[in-house]
Amino acid sequence: MALIVQKYGGSSLESAERIRRVAERIVATKKQGHDVVVVCSAMGDTTDELLDLAAQVNPVPPAREMDMLLTAGERISNALVAMAIASFGAEAQSFTGSQAGVLTTERHGNARIVDVTPGRVREALDNGKICLVAGFQGVNRETKDVTTLGRGGSDTTAVALAAALGADVCEIYSDVDGVYTADPRIVPNAQKLDHLSFEEMLELAASGSKILVLRSVEYARAFNVPIRVRSSYSNDPGTLVSGSMEEIPVEEAVLVGVATDNSEAKLTVLGIPDAPGEAAKIFRVLADAEINIDMVIQNISSLEDNRTDITFTCPRADGPRAVELLMKLQHDGTCRNVLYDDQIGKVSLVGAGMKSHPGVTATFCEALRDAGVNIELISTSEIRISVLLRETEVAKSVKALHDAFELGGEEEATVYAGTGR
Amino acid sequence: MALIVQKYGGSSLESAERIRRVAERIVATKKQGHDVVVVCSAMGDTTDELLDLAAQVNPVPPAREMDMLLTAGERISNALVAMAIASFGAEAQSFTGSQAGVLTTERHGNARIVDVTPGRVREALDNGKICLVAGFQGVNRETKDVTTLGRGGSDTTAVALAAALGADVCEIYSDVDGVYTADPRIVPNAQKLDHLSFEEMLELAASGSKILVLRSVEYARAFNVPIRVRSSYSNDPGTLVSGSMEEIPVEEAVLVGVATDNSEAKLTVLGIPDAPGEAAKIFRVLADAEINIDMVIQNISSLEDNRTDITFTCPRADGPRAVELLMKLQHDGTCRNVLYDDQIGKVSLVGAGMKSHPGVTATFCEALRDAGVNIELISTSEIRISVLLRETEVAKSVKALHDAFELGGEEEATVYAGTGR
Numbered sequence: 118m119a120l121i122v123q124k125y126g127g128s129s130l131e132s133a134e135r136i137r138r139v140a141e142r143i144v145a146t147k148k149q150g151h152d153v154v155v156v157c158s159a160m161g162d163t164t165d166e167l168l169d170l171a172a173q174v175n176p177v178p179p180a181r182e183m184d185m186l187l188t189a190g191e192r193i194s195n196a197l198v199a200m201a202i203a204s205f206g207a208e209a210q211s212f213t214g215s216q217a218g219v220l221t222t223e224r225h226g227n228a229r230i231v232d233v234t235p236g237r238v239r240e241a242l243d244n245g246k247i248c249l250v251a252g253f254q255g256v257n258r259e260t261k262d263v264t265t266l267g268r269g270g271s272d273t274t275a276v277a278l279a280a281a282l283g284a285d286v287c288e289i290y291s292d293v294d295g296v297y298t299a300d301p302r303i304v305p306n307a308q309k310l311d312h313l314s315f316e317e318m319l320e321l322a323a324s325g326s327k328i329l330v331l332r333s334v335e336y337a338r339a340f341n342v343p344i345r346v347r348s349s350y351s352n353d354p355g356t357l358v359s360g361s362m363e364e365i366p367v368e369e370a371v372l373v374g375v376a377t378d379n380s381e382a383k384l385t386v387l388g389i390p391d392a393p394g395e396a397a398k399i400f401r402v403l404a405d406a407e408i409n410i411d412m413v414i415q416n417i418s419s420l421e422d423n424r425t426d427i428t429f430t431c432p433r434a435d436g437p438r439a440v441e442l443l444m445k446l447q448h449d450g451t452c453r454n455v456l457y458d459d460q461i462g463k464v465s466l467v468g469a470g471m472k473s474h475p476g477v478t479a480t481f482c483e484a485l486r487d488a489g490v491n492i493e494l495i496s497t498s499e500i501r502i503s504v505l506l507r508e509t510e511v512a513k514s515v516k517a518l519h520d521a522f523e524l525g526g527e528e529e530a531t532v533y534a535g536t537g538r
Numbered sequence: 539m540a541l542i543v544q545k546y547g548g549s550s551l552e553s554a555e556r557i558r559r560v561a562e563r564i565v566a567t568k569k570q571g572h573d574v575v576v577v578c579s580a581m582g583d584t585t586d587e588l589l590d591l592a593a594q595v596n597p598v599p600p601a602r603e604m605d606m607l608l609t610a611g612e613r614i615s616n617a618l619v620a621m622a623i624a625s626f627g628a629e630a631q632s633f634t635g636s637q638a639g640v641l642t643t644e645r646h647g648n649a650r651i652v653d654v655t656p657g658r659v660r661e662a663l664d665n666g667k668i669c670l671v672a673g674f675q676g677v678n679r680e681t682k683d684v685t686t687l688g689r690g691g692s693d694t695t696a697v698a699l700a701a702a703l704g705a706d707v708c709e710i711y712s713d714v715d716g717v718y719t720a721d722p723r724i725v726p727n728a729q730k731l732d733h734l735s736f737e738e739m740l741e742l743a744a745s746g747s748k749i750l751v752l753r754s755v756e757y758a759r760a761f762n763v764p765i766r767v768r769s770s771y772s773n774d775p776g777t778l779v780s781g782s783m784e785e786i787p788v789e790e791a792v793l794v795g796v797a798t799d800n801s802e803a804k805l806t807v808l809g810i811p812d813a814p815g816e817a818a819k820i821f822r823v824l825a826d827a828e829i830n831i832d833m834v835i836q837n838i839s840s841l842e843d844n845r846t847d848i849t850f851t852c853p854r855a856d857g858p859r860a861v862e863l864l865m866k867l868q869h870d871g872t873c874r875n876v877l878y879d880d881q882i883g884k885v886s887l888v889g890a891g892m893k894s895h896p897g898v899t900a901t902f903c904e905a906l907r908d909a910g911v912n913i914e915l916i917s918t919s920e921i922r923i924s925v926l927l928r929e930t931e932v933a934k935s936v937k938a939l940h941d942a943f944e945l946g947g948e949e950e951a952t953v954y955a956g957t958g959r
Contacts, residue, residue: 133594140595167614173554174561174618175625182624185632186617189610193588196607197595203603204596211606216682261637 119285120242121146124156124252124275126291129349130194131161139290139349140201143247147207152242154282156252156275157198159190164253180225184254184265188213191251191271199249210241211249214263218281219255219274221264228264230255230273230336233281242282250278269330276333280340287337287344288355289329294348295356296321296328298374298524303512306525309353313373314362317467318344320501323411324465325378334358362469362500372468372477375518377511381411382436383461383494385428386443388453391418396427398451402442408435412463412496412503424453428494430505433459461493462511465503466518472499477522484521490514540706541663542567545577545673545696547712550770551615552582560711560770561622564668568628573663575703577673577696578619580611585674601646605675605686609634612672612692620670631662632670635684639702640676640695642685649685651676651694651757654702663703671699690751697754701761708758708765709776710750715769716777717742717749719795719945724933727946730774734794735783738888739765741922744832745886746799755779783890783921793889793898796939798932802832803857804882804915806849807864809874812839817848819872823863829856833884833917833924845874849915851926854880882914883932886924887939893920898943905942911935 123146125139147153158164167186171178178186195211202209218234238248252271255264266273272289279287296318299307313321315338322331328346337344337358347355362370389395396415403410411430418425431439436459443455471477481502485492490513494505506514519525544567546560568574579585588607592599599607616632623630639655659669673692676685687694693710700708717739720728734742736759743752749767758765758779768776783791810816817836824831832851839846852860857880864876892898902923906913911934915926927935940946 133591136595170554170614170618171621174557175621177625178621179624179630182617182620182630182632186614186621189613189617192610192613193591193607196603196610197591199603200592200596200599200607203600204598209600209603211603 118150118152120152120154120282122154122156122275122279122282122284122287124271124287124289125158125198125349126271127158127161127163128292129290130157130159130198133197135349136160136194136197137201137204140198140205142349143198144202144205144207147247154238154242154248154250154278154284155198156250156271156278157191157194158252158271160194160197163190163193181262184225184263187265188251188254188263191253195249195251202247207247208245209247209249211251212238213251214254214274215256217250217278219250219277220258221255221266223257223260223262223264225262225264227267228255228257230266230277233277235278235281238278239282250274269333272330272333273336276336276340276342276344279342280336284342287342289344289346290349291328291346292348292350293328294351294353295346296326296358296374299515299519300377303377303515304375304519304525306527307519308524308526310356310373312357312359314360314365314469315358316362316500317373317469318358320465320467320498321374321376324376324467324501324503325380325463326376329358365469367473370469370473372466372470372522372524374467374524375515376465376467377515378463378465379508379511380432381430381461381463382433382457382459383428383430383505384436384439384443384458385426385456386446386452387426387456388422388424389427389451391423391425395451399427399443399446402446403431403439406438406442408439412494412505414494414496430461430463460508461505462508463503463505464511464514464518465501466522467501469500471502478502480521481518484517485514488513488517490517539571539573541573541575541703543575543577543696543700543703543705543708545692545708545710546579546619546770547692547710548579548582548584549713550711551578551580551619554618556770557581557615557618558622558625561619561626563770564619565623565626565628568668575659575663575669575671575699575705576619577671577692577699578612578615579673579692581615581618584611584614602683605646605684608686609672609675609684612674616670616672623668628668629666630668630670632672633659634672635675635695636677638671638699640671640698641679642676642687644678644681644683644685646683646685648688649676649678651687651698654698656699656702659699660703671695690754693751693754694757697757697761697763697765700763701757705763708763710765710767711770712749712767713769713771714749715772715774716767717747717779717795720936720940721798724798724936725796725940725946727948728940729945729947731777731794733778733780735781735786735890736779737783737921738794738890739779741886741888741919742795742797745797745888745922745924746801746884747797750779786890788894791889791891791894793887793891793943793945795888795945796936797886797888798936799884799886800929800932801853802851802882802884803854803878803880804849804851804926805857805860805864805879806847806877807867807873808847808877809843809845810848810872812844812846816872820848820864820867823867824852824860827859827863829860833915833926835915835917851882851884881929882926883929884924884926885932885935885939886922887943888922890921892923899923901942902939905938906935909934909938911938
């Protein structure tokens, strides 16, 4: 008998009919003799609809009230799933994040889980009940206010609960049936992976893959909670994310896939004096403005004037603000100029196999050369190669890399109309 | 400076635009220097939509989960109103029923308030904030479960809060601008009342008026909380419900209106032995089945066989069940037969003036006689005369009585397209 945590995303819960199908699956899992805890997102587009209503009422709404508003969505879906489970003859009990002991920081709209104390959930499980826990929310111990956890918060709730309860696995259900070697909409012969390590999933998530949010994978790795990514529309076992890449025998280490990210902008700060503290000024200014930085590239300084350039990427929505802040530094003489480019795309190849197979970087660059794609920037980690190129070249690049590394299967991937939610 | 509690019904909150208009009114009230507490129902038809979703998922849903589901509606509207208030530059804080200290019985779907301990609300008021409290809900102290208060629960929340906070008035806002002498859709020259006593409002509510639910008026009377019934669509001061009818000077006591109720069925139990305990059997059987009885009429027993008949009314939905239960008593010999009639209407004349003006009953019966209406049953209280007649005769009867007692104004009532919600 195992303890299984299942998380269902909005598209899996978008109608009364879908809710009943999900309830059937939950009850079937319980009937196999397992303890089952279920985390539900809001139905369909509920969260977006509530955000829209809020914007109509106040374009800059107080964060505390936004959290009170948004958490209604998960409350609704959890109660409905609990009702559906009851109609199949099983016992269910729904919990808000607060009732389930999900304790968070005070930061409304983007709270971090600080602890999970699921005593009431444990008790209900011991009484034979299926437990529904509202995703995306928790409570701040000091203020007793309800908080939401930011985008992908339901995944994080599920993994955090799984860790606190010592679950055997955390199953993340959406309308896609697993992690693919590339987006099948771009590469029709992309294959579904059976397994990948935590580190490889982390790199994919950091490189643009939308299957799981980075935070939930980090949590899973920290607490060693296996994650199974599956579809709620089929019985396909999906993809298992578990174990450290260190555990993968060298001969089995492979490349797991190509990820893309078209959501970033690139900024280059030109002519920074190559002396201690100069780069720090730049990043402190950005950090104080809460602008998230992704890639950072600094190459060696120019021999002529002992100045260097720093390039970094950030979300496009933050680009203009970053430019404005850096222009002030320009006036201070910290740099010569600031270049801005939001037509970029990021393409990343990920896999533990990179460590043990020399020549991956060479093959990578050759594949793009043969496809006539110009690489504008390169940045790597132990198991990832990322490049920036023109956004318009992204699809071509993904196909070229996917073929060059023989990641494709023989058949075209079947259904992939999903949102990943 | 006063403490004012305002309650807004679903139709006053049915869109983002209506919510902003309500927020403007709230902020204007605060700016006059008052402490303001606001109770909001769910937006528009949200509650009905959630009930519908629930029915699709499980026709007989567990009551605890139904309460978790329905309370999402008030959570949404309160958060949105708080946001709108913030956009007008005032400070607002929203509270769930639980956070506001509304403690109830365990009975999901129809819980009763047992206590209100609004410490956090009081503290927020003292800090200059406008407080939003979700209506229709509370929490059960023992189970810590969220409960809902049944139909009209938001009115009850508002009055109970007003009582606990010692408010100067509780304003109930809907889309009708006050209490009328009759339904203006039936009697075009019905007048809006400026004032009526608690007892008169109680009788109107018990006689079918939908303006305020009986429970909230009972609460207001018990704790002496004045209620002002107003429209959120205009600045009309509405109708004030306050004071005991005992305080009304004899010469000022009037008749306040004619109410109708088409929701009941009439049952007559024939041939009950006129001996102690026989009537009790009948009402115990009905009480155990949780069937609410309204009017009860027993006339003197027949001299021939020492048997009597008892007639009572109950909600039409409960009629068939009541018949079934009473048929069993017939088999036991407790009665001879059971008659059932769900084509009845109840028409009631209400007013403190009845006590001091003889001849009201005579005028009442003559008015109906002149209108050609047959009275099937009569039942009275100190300030009310109610009759049962054919449902098809109700409109005609209301007009006849309204004219006979000169309750009409000279003009036709203006806008009355309202739902009263």
